[in-house]
Amino acid sequence: MTGQPQEHWGRVYSDKAPGDVSWFQSEPRHSLDALVRFGLPATTPFVDIGGGASTLVDALLVRGWSDVTVVDIAAPALAAAQARLGEKAARVQWEVADITRWNPPRRYGVWHDRAVFHFLTEPEQQTAFRRALLAGTAPDAHVIIATFAPDGPEKCSGLPVQRHDAASLAAALGSEFTLLDDWREEHLTPWGTAQKFIWCVFQRADD
């Protein structure tokens, strides 16, 4: 990577159409299924970490989710999502922030992260993520995390990633979070390459 993460990701979203990135999915099926499986009410404060230009926020609004925040390091990603949503964008909180430096202003009931945590390859980055997670999740909060699986790609967007299984994610999140479920996904990129993902749902169980 040349430059800092913020520049890298800003360039990615400025240079590419939303549907031309490997992580594009037309429907955020696994995320939505998880919310239904765990019976999470649409009033639960929801934060999408590294949400980028994902259409998850659109799908949440359609389903009546009323308290949605999207955080991303790349301002152009959030601008693309806002342009797509039009006036509905005003119903969402948007924050440009690096998750490893973010001070959550409040505690959320759902913390969602698809394909962001695996970019945190250094122990201190993971510790910083955990600090934000602890500050930004309410008691009993659900944490939905998807990363590349142990047999998934070694890089994404030209950056090295750390691949995970449920045990390594549980260790990274810490003892406050209990693993409720995990499953695998074979994500197909827009150009038809298969990428192995692991999905985990944790619940905060310490207070």
Ligand SMILES: C[S@@+](CC[C@H](N)C(=O)[O-])C[C@H]1O[C@@H](n2cnc3c(N)ncnc32)[C@H](O)[C@@H]1O
């Ligand atoms: C592979 S994309 C996934 C985007 C989105 N979650 C999705 O499923 O479509 C990774 C996203 O994480 C964001 N990102 C990378 N590092 C970040 C960091 N340290 N803090 C916040 N966002 C970050 C990028 O800008 C990008 O939008």
